[in-house]
Amino acid sequence: MKKFTYVFLGLMLLLALAACSNGSGGAESDGGNAGNEESGGSETSDTVETGEVDTSVEATGDEDVVLEFWIHQTGEDETNAYIELIDGFNKEHEDIHVNAEVIIDDGASAYSDSINAALVAGNLPDVMAIDGPYLSSFADAGVIQPIDDYVDQETVDQYVDSIIQQGTYQDQLYSLGAMEASVMLYYNKDILEEEGIEPAHSLDEAWSWDELLENSKKLTTEDRYGLNLFMNYGVGEWLTFMGAPLVWSNGGDLISEDGKEVDGYLNSPETLEALNYVKELFAEGVVTESPGEMQFEEGKAALALGGPWIAVSAEEAGINWGMMPYPYKDEKVSPSGSMAYAITTNTENPEEATELMKWMTNEEATIKISEATGMPPAQESAFESMDKFNELPWSVMKEQVIETAHARPSTPAYPVLTDAFAQSFHAAALGEDVESVVEQQVSRVERELKRFNK
Amino acid sequence: MKGNDSSAEKLENERHFHQTAKQPQLKPTPPPRKKGKLKSQAFREAMTGYFFLAPALVLLGVFLLYPMGAAFYYSFTDFYILTPDDVSFIGLENFKYIVEDAQFRQAFWNTVYFSVIVVPVQLSVALGLALLINKKLRFRVFFRTAFFSPVVMSLVVVSILWTFMYNPNEGLINQLLQTVGIPPQPFLTSPDQAMNSIIVMSVWQGAGFQMMIFLAGLQNIPNHLYEAADIDGASSWQKFWHITLPGLRNIALFIFITISIAAFKLLVQPMIMTQGGPLGTTKSLVYHIYETGFNYRDVGYASAMAVVFTVIVLVITIIQRVLIKEERG
Numbered sequence: 001m002k003k004f005t006y007v008f009l010g011l012m013l014l015l016a017l018a019a020c021s022n023g024s025g026g027a028e029s030d031g032g033n034a035g036n037e038e039s040g041g042s043e044t045s046d047t048v049e050t051g052e053v054d055t056s057v058e059a060t061g062d063e064d065v066v067l068e069f070w071i072h073q074t075g076e077d078e079t080n081a082y083i084e085l086i087d088g089f090n091k092e093h094e095d096i097h098v099n100a101e102v103i104i105d106d107g108a109s110a111y112s113d114s115i116n117a118a119l120v121a122g123n124l125p126d127v128m129a130i131d132g133p134y135l136s137s138f139a140d141a142g143v144i145q146p147i148d149d150y151v152d153q154e155t156v157d158q159y160v161d162s163i164i165q166q167g168t169y170q171d172q173l174y175s176l177g178a179m180e181a182s183v184m185l186y187y188n189k190d191i192l193e194e195e196g197i198e199p200a201h202s203l204d205e206a207w208s209w210d211e212l213l214e215n216s217k218k219l220t221t222e223d224r225y226g227l228n229l230f231m232n233y234g235v236g237e238w239l240t241f242m243g244a245p246l247v248w249s250n251g252g253d254l255i256s257e258d259g260k261e262v263d264g265y266l267n268s269p270e271t272l273e274a275l276n277y278v279k280e281l282f283a284e285g286v287v288t289e290s291p292g293e294m295q296f297e298e299g300k301a302a303l304a305l306g307g308p309w310i311a312v313s314a315e316e317a318g319i320n321w322g323m324m325p326y327p328y329k330d331e332k333v334s335p336s337g338s339m340a341y342a343i344t345t346n347t348e349n350p351e352e353a354t355e356l357m358k359w360m361t362n363e364e365a366t367i368k369i370s371e372a373t374g375m376p377p378a379q380e381s382a383f384e385s386m387d388k389f390n391e392l393p394w395s396v397m398k399e400q401v402i403e404t405a406h407a408r409p410s411t412p413a414y415p416v417l418t419d420a421f422a423q424s425f426h427a428a429a430l431g432e433d434v435e436s437v438v439e440q441q442v443s444r445v446e447r448e449l450k451r452f453n454k
Numbered sequence: 455m456k457g458n459d460s461s462a463e464k465l466e467n468e469r470h471f472h473q474t475a476k477q478p479q480l481k482p483t484p485p486p487r488k489k490g491k492l493k494s495q496a497f498r499e500a501m502t503g504y505f506f507l508a509p510a511l512v513l514l515g516v517f518l519l520y521p522m523g524a525a526f527y528y529s530f531t532d533f534y535i536l537t538p539d540d541v542s543f544i545g546l547e548n549f550k551y552i553v554e555d556a557q558f559r560q561a562f563w564n565t566v567y568f569s570v571i572v573v574p575v576q577l578s579v580a581l582g583l584a585l586l587i588n589k590k591l592r593f594r595v596f597f598r599t600a601f602f603s604p605v606v607m608s609l610v611v612v613s614i615l616w617t618f619m620y621n622p623n624e625g626l627i628n629q630l631l632q633t634v635g636i637p638p639q640p641f642l643t644s645p646d647q648a649m650n651s652i653i654v655m656s657v658w659q660g661a662g663f664q665m666m667i668f669l670a671g672l673q674n675i676p677n678h679l680y681e682a683a684d685i686d687g688a689s690s691w692q693k694f695w696h697i698t699l700p701g702l703r704n705i706a707l708f709i710f711i712t713i714s715i716a717a718f719k720l721l722v723q724p725m726i727m728t729q730g731g732p733l734g735t736t737k738s739l740v741y742h743i744y745e746t747g748f749n750y751r752d753v754g755y756a757s758a759m760a761v762v763f764t765v766i767v768l769v770i771t772i773i774q775r776v777l778i779k780e781e782r783g
Binding site: 112113116119120122137138140141142143231234235236289290291292295415416419423426427430432440444447448451 | 732
């Protein structure tokens with residue numbers, strides 16, 4: 001019996017330790033905020049966790065308008081850039097004060113869970129960051145409001161087309177974004193040189209589907225894949241973001257333009273052909289459905305269809321890399337869309353709220369955020385003033401964002417639609433019968449659409 | 455003096471207690487105020503009782519009864535998270551769709567498959583470990599702690615660790631397999647293997663807890679039974695079959711029921727390790743309900759599925775209860 005006691009004592013100790021580590025986690029977040037108060041000027045704390053942000057400009061109490069503002073967090077540099085911008089806004093506008101709250105965006109549902117909870121409880125902020133393609137569902141439900149009355153055409157024209165396309169629902173503008181995103185065909189220069197394959201240096205030279213398949217085959221060896229599609233990100237938004245341009249390039253679509261019909265779009269011959277092209281890539285063995293985290297960076301894949309963040313990790317890994325435009329079939333299109341801001345119907349000050357949105361997405365802001373995140377900016381002029389985008393390899397991304405970026409479908413049923421497409425894409429990758437999977441997914445989306453097509 | 459006082463008080467309290475218990479029978483509607491000191495004291499005691507109960511009752515009400523009631527109500531509505539003010543009653547529509555929903559069907563059979571495999575396997579592994587550890591081996595305290603430690607870890611952490619271990623390229627398990635000449639296995643990315651991989655991990659994580667309970671049971675079996683069996687010349691197999699197992703019967707049944715219910719509530723492992731994939735082969739019922747409610751915002755339909763899920767678990771529990779009773783008789 002004594003031994004039993006020892007075991008249990010040991011366990012209690014373990015439990016206590018676990019509890020302590022939880023406790024210190026909570027304390028840290030408080031410490032982060034407290035530390036922030038001490039640091040003056042434009043300096044910001046280096047640990048920002050979920051919760052209210054202590055910006056360095058205090059409210060005086062005389063402001064006519066106080067705005068609640070929710071921003072998402074994916075990394076420290078990005079959050080610090082936001083805080084600097086908010087401080088700037090508060091300094092510039094004596095009659096408006098912004099209280100910002102940071103919510104962790106884990107790439108899964110943490111951020112949208114917070115929005116959902118606030119929505120049901122009826123305490124959404126005045127302005128919030130939302131993921132681009134989800135805009136339609138918020139707009140349709142009357143959660144956010146159009147901003148056409150507060151934004152003039154001149155301002156609208158400053159943004160790249162895809163950001164305005166993403167922010168528009170039923171011909172009304174709802175959101176402005178500071179960030180674009182894109183998917184490039186990254187390549188390992190050394191490997192391509194070895195195999196004697198000439199990469200594309202501009203949009204005009206972009207590879208076609210056939211070229212991608214042929215070259216990937218040539219680049220595949222015993223211990224190396226020709227291509228990486230980052231299937232390790234899981235079956236989620238990535239597959240729609242990265243994969244949908246294959247459908248568009250082939251003249252297909254995921255859903256009708258008004259976002260109300262899915263039968264005849266998600267299961268159209270063009271869509272199926274695109275999915276079967278994906279199936280062929282996997283069947284030829286040039287790409288794997290379970291790549292390692294760093295497959296491209298470790299030189300175990302010669303090509304990679306990845307987001308702007310791959311440029312950052314490839315650079316860190318010290319490989320000799322370059323980027324090409326997204327491969328095409330008929331029309332050249334490329335992925336687009338990122339987090340953007342919108343005004344909720346809760347706000348009593350839509351004009352001031354729009355002012356904040358414009359501030360957070362103006363040229364200066366978009367450059368600052370682009371530098372912090374590595375994502376392309378959302379204003380055309382920003383591309384001109386950032387040197388990096390005017391020489392290879394980044395010039396390719398600039399060209400692509402300005403000329404071929406295509407926003408994801410605008411439909412209130414987007415959450416189900418994107419999963420339907422991702423499931424179909426994944427089924428193609430696993431070599432399943434694409435037609436039957438797609439039919440099943442179509443009926444799923446149709447049920448969801450009934451809710452909105454009343 | 456103090457001791458005397460308190461024991462006297464205790465006696466008095468007990469007397470009050472008995473009187474209170476009897477009083478209602480004698481006088482069905484006694485107005486507490488007018489019944490003098492004695493009655494009002496009884497009333498106060500009852501209030502004290504409720505006062506101590508209150509925290510538990512409030513918590514139960516707020517976090518269990520209210521959500522259950524709300525889910526039941528929402529299951530008959532089209533509650534969509536984005537339009538919380540526009541909820542309309544749609545009768546049995548949600549329940550009708552459950553019958554048609556291919557994903558629900560797949561999730562149901564996945565969950566049944568998981569439970570049917572996990573319950574017996576985990577039960578036998580736990581018993582096996584308990585038997586091993588009950589032997590007078592060296593380092594048995596170490597083993598006991600080692601086998602139990604996965605239980606203490608958070609299931610989320612364990613799931614993430616095993617996801618790394620199952621990785622086809624860099625994963626520990628595949629590295630080990632390769633050293634003995636077996637090619638890397640797509641544990642979590644192949645529709646044929648994913649659920650089985652999750653089962654292995656779940657048994658490893660869960661068995662330690664049941665092992666502890668079995669161990670307690672084993673130590674309750676009187677040693678003289680084994681000694682008597684030794685004298686009769688029983689083999690160790692006979693001893694296990696005729697002494698150990700019958701001695702553990704009640705504990706085994708308890709464990710059987712708890713594992714079954716826990717297995718049916720499978721959520722964390724597929725959520726963290728596979729997101730229900732590949733091709734929905736690891737999507738469990740609870741995960742399907744979670745996704746429908748939070749990712750697709752369809753709280754109405756998710757609630758309907760939750761109601762059906764509760765009924766399923768209830769039926770399973772009742773069946774098990776009935777079987778146990780029959781065995782007792």
